Amino acid sequence: MSEATGSEKREAGAGLMEYSPEGLMPFGPVHPALKEPEYFKLTLEGERIVDVAPRIGYVHRGIERAAQDRTWVKNVYLFERICGICSFAHSIAYAQGVESLTEFVIPRRAKYIRLVIAELERIHSHLLWLGLVGHWTGFETLFMWIWKDREHVLDQLEAITGNRVHKSFATFGGVRKDLPEGIEPKLAQATKFVRERVKYYRQLMESEETLVVRTKGVGKIDQNIARRLCPVGPLLRCTGIERDVRVEDPYAAYDEIVPEVKTQTAGDIASLLALRLDEVEESCRLIDEAMEKLPKGDYKVLFPRAIPSGEAMFHVEAPRGELFYFVKSTGSTKPERVKIRTPTMANLLTAKEMLKGHTLADVPVVLTGMDPCFGCMDRITVFDPGKGKEWTVRGEALRKYGIEYYRRRAGS
Amino acid sequence: MQLLTFPGLTFFVCVAFLFEWLERKTAARMQGRRGPVVTGPFGILQPVADFFKLTSKQEIIPEFSDRFVLRWGPPLYFAAPAIGLAFIPVVGLTPVLGHPLDLLFVLFIFSFSALMATLLGYASAGRYSTIAIGRLVLQYTGFEIPMILAVITPSILAGNLSIEGIVAAQGSIWYVLLAPAAFAVFIVAALAELEKPPFDIPNAKTEIVGGWMTEFSGSTLAYVKLTKNMSYVFLSALAVALFLGGPSGPVLTQSVLAQEALFSVYFLVKLFAVGFLIFSIRTALARVKIGQATRLFWTVLTPLSLLQVGVALIMR
Numbered sequence: 001m002s003e004a005t006g007s008e009k010r011e012a013g014a015g016l017m018e019y020s021p022e023g024l025m026p027f028g029p030v031h032p033a034l035k036e037p038e039y040f041k042l043t044l045e046g047e048r049i050v051d052v053a054p055r056i057g058y059v060h061r062g063i064e065r066a067a068q069d070r071t072w073v074k075n076v077y078l079f080e081r082i083c084g085i086c087s088f089a090h091s092i093a094y095a096q097g098v099e100s101l102t103e104f105v106i107p108r109r110a111k112y113i114r115l116v117i118a119e120l121e122r123i124h125s126h127l128l129w130l131g132l133v134g135h136w137t138g139f140e141t142l143f144m145w146i147w148k149d150r151e152h153v154l155d156q157l158e159a160i161t162g163n164r165v166h167k168s169f170a171t172f173g174g175v176r177k178d179l180p181e182g183i184e185p186k187l188a189q190a191t192k193f194v195r196e197r198v199k200y201y202r203q204l205m206e207s208e209e210t211l212v213v214r215t216k217g218v219g220k221i222d223q224n225i226a227r228r229l230c231p232v233g234p235l236l237r238c239t240g241i242e243r244d245v246r247v248e249d250p251y252a253a254y255d256e257i258v259p260e261v262k263t264q265t266a267g268d269i270a271s272l273l274a275l276r277l278d279e280v281e282e283s284c285r286l287i288d289e290a291m292e293k294l295p296k297g298d299y300k301v302l303f304p305r306a307i308p309s310g311e312a313m314f315h316v317e318a319p320r321g322e323l324f325y326f327v328k329s330t331g332s333t334k335p336e337r338v339k340i341r342t343p344t345m346a347n348l349l350t351a352k353e354m355l356k357g358h359t360l361a362d363v364p365v366v367l368t369g370m371d372p373c374f375g376c377m378d379r380i381t382v383f384d385p386g387k388g389k390e391w392t393v394r395g396e397a398l399r400k401y402g403i404e405y406y407r408r409r410a411g412s
Numbered sequence: 413m414q415l416l417t418f419p420g421l422t423f424f425v426c427v428a429f430l431f432e433w434l435e436r437k438t439a440a441r442m443q444g445r446r447g448p449v450v451t452g453p454f455g456i457l458q459p460v461a462d463f464f465k466l467t468s469k470q471e472i473i474p475e476f477s478d479r480f481v482l483r484w485g486p487p488l489y490f491a492a493p494a495i496g497l498a499f500i501p502v503v504g505l506t507p508v509l510g511h512p513l514d515l516l517f518v519l520f521i522f523s524f525s526a527l528m529a530t531l532l533g534y535a536s537a538g539r540y541s542t543i544a545i546g547r548l549v550l551q552y553t554g555f556e557i558p559m560i561l562a563v564i565t566p567s568i569l570a571g572n573l574s575i576e577g578i579v580a581a582q583g584s585i586w587y588v589l590l591a592p593a594a595f596a597v598f599i600v601a602a603l604a605e606l607e608k609p610p611f612d613i614p615n616a617k618t619e620i621v622g623g624w625m626t627e628f629s630g631s632t633l634a635y636v637k638l639t640k641n642m643s644y645v646f647l648s649a650l651a652v653a654l655f656l657g658g659p660s661g662p663v664l665t666q667s668v669l670a671q672e673a674l675f676s677v678y679f680l681v682k683l684f685a686v687g688f689l690i691f692s693i694r695t696a697l698a699r700v701k702i703g704q705a706t707r708l709f710w711t712v713l714t715p716l717s718l719l720q721v722g723v724a725l726i727m728r
Contacts, residue, residue, distance in 0.1 A: 136618045210697045210699070361613070
């Protein structure tokens with residue numbers, strides 16, 4: 001057969017490119033708007049989005065399985081690695097789940113310190129998202145400014161825990177270190193600074209015309225959709241539903257320092273912006289109050305290596321919403337089973353609903369309105385459209401399938 | 413010879429690199445960053461280094477792309493602003509190339525530039541490129557008419573269709589003072605032509621990756637990027653010539669050579685002032701959507717520029 005000419009090749013390729021009125025457009029797995037690999041198959045009509053099909057599983061790391069091979073306390077630092085931003089939320093959710101299986105009473109000071117770190121983390125996570133909104137809407141200056149301000153919060157985290165991101169700070173029975181000497185004025189200064197900046201950004205986000213037209217009325221959901229699809233965290237609160245684990249089921253010191261649940265009613269991206277700014281301010285207030293009331297005493301109690309048998313469920317309010325942990329122990333030094341439900345997993349379907357009817361230009365900002373953390377949520381489900389069924393693959397079967405697949409490919 | 417060295421191609425390529433450096437540096441300073449610092453003093457050679465690095469990279473041409481267009485498109489695309497710049501007077505009132513009707517040719521260059529971008533994007537046959545080209549064409553149809561009206565306004569005021577004539581007519585007063593709306597429309601249209609925020613819609617990286625340049629690599633990408641910088645210089649130079657009196661300024665010496673040097677200094681100062689104006693706007697705004705951009709062009713800029721043309725006709 002002779003070599004195909006250029007135009008023949010192009011015609012053969014036209015099928016691949018799918019230049020149909022209903023064009024398919026890949027968004028991911030590797031895309032500048034997504035910080036982690038995840039695939040969204042967009043069906044477009046011109047620029048208008050008709051359908052979105054998320055496909056997850058690109059960064060599945062098998063952490064739940066890995067946890068079964070590690071000791072209880074080692075897992076605190078493993079689960080922290082699930083998320084690079086809300087790492088402390090993961091570690092305290094797990095630690096408190098395990099603590100609830102035992103008789104130990106956590107010192108009050110440790111509870112307060114946990115609250116301070118969790119709130120600092122919420123501030124830095126929200127600021128990170130607010131900055132990224134600038135990035136997604138092409139407003140690079142806003143992105144750079146907010147991220148620069150976020151450094152002040154990260155500095156405090158570093159001063160207290162020794163690390164900026166993976167703090168490795170929580171442990172069973174408290175926290176690993178006491179607050180360092182002379183941290184109070186620094187923290188107060190940081191919260192004051194953040195409050196001032198938040199005031200400025202609120203005014204900027206309400207007045208900057210190009211940002212307003214990109215966020216107001218975009219990605220709108222109402223309470224009905226929210227009730228049907230059960231998103232968590234800011235995505236739920238921006239529709240006006242008051243849900244916050246910190247208030248409903250207080251953990252750490254939230255029973256003594258009660259946060260005010262902030263809500264918005266519009267349910268669009270602009271309301272998410274306003275809501276997160278409100279929450280940053282509220283977190284600043286909580287930190288100030290906690291530092292004022294900080295009790296004296298121990299910052300941890302000693303914990304045994306083996307955990308009594310039993311099952312425990314625990315949830316915390318991570319910056320992105322409710323983070324859920326299930327822990328099962330058979331009395332050994334390793335957990336029998338740990339199940340994690342991250343907020344992104346709960347929010348994904350809502351994001352799909354938010355996208356419908358919008359244009360391609362809205363995809364980055366709407367899709368990420370939930371502040372996604374795909375690395376946190378990935379799991380594997382196999383779907384076979386030919387046979388029309390769906391099943392979840394377990395570790396060993398997947399391994400066999402992988403070996404067979406590559407053998408088949410090498411053989412053919 | 414003048415065409416190739418000063419004030420011709422070599423000079424303007426250097427200015428283009430300098431523009432990119434200044435744009436990056438200003439944006440960085442406004443955003444609280446340092447910007448390029450490594451190559452040369454204050455990182456001034458960074459754009460040059462980037463260019464040569466790209467040219468030395470392997471060029472990957474997608475299988476289904478049109479190789480002929482991808483091979484010959486970039487030089488033609490580059491030619492558009494490069495030839496256009498020869499019509500801008502730099503050292504004196506006379507440009508290197510001049511023609512009594514050269515303003516019309518400059519308008520042709522805008523269309524040609526957009527056409528080449530469209531062709532290049534389509535030829536590379538990527539999904540993101542295809543969407544980007546749709547946006548580019550839509551944006552072009554939006555800003556072309558206000559842009560032409562804005563360019564025509566000075567020529568109405570001067571009663572002349574050559575750039576040389578327009579510059580000469582601004583001896584007493586710059587047209588930016590007589591026709592400020594036309595200047596503003598020109599700057600906004602220039603932002604759209606250059607695909608800078610808030611009109612970086614055809615290459616919005618968080619939406620469609622690299623826009624119509626997604627599939628380019630190696631030297632094609634290097635030349636396309638250089639062309640974009642050249643267009644940047646070209647549009648700023650045109651704004652200087654049409655609205656800011658070109659290279660004219662106080663005559664300080666009798667020596668012809670010294671005066672020519674002074675003229676080029678005046679020109680460069682004005683050029684960088686316009687460039688600075690464009691990249692400050694660029695840094696301070698978010699990207700709008702294509703529908704919002706076209707609405708802005710048709711409902712605000714076009715009536716505004718029409719009004720300005722009417723005012724100019726009355727003023728004459």
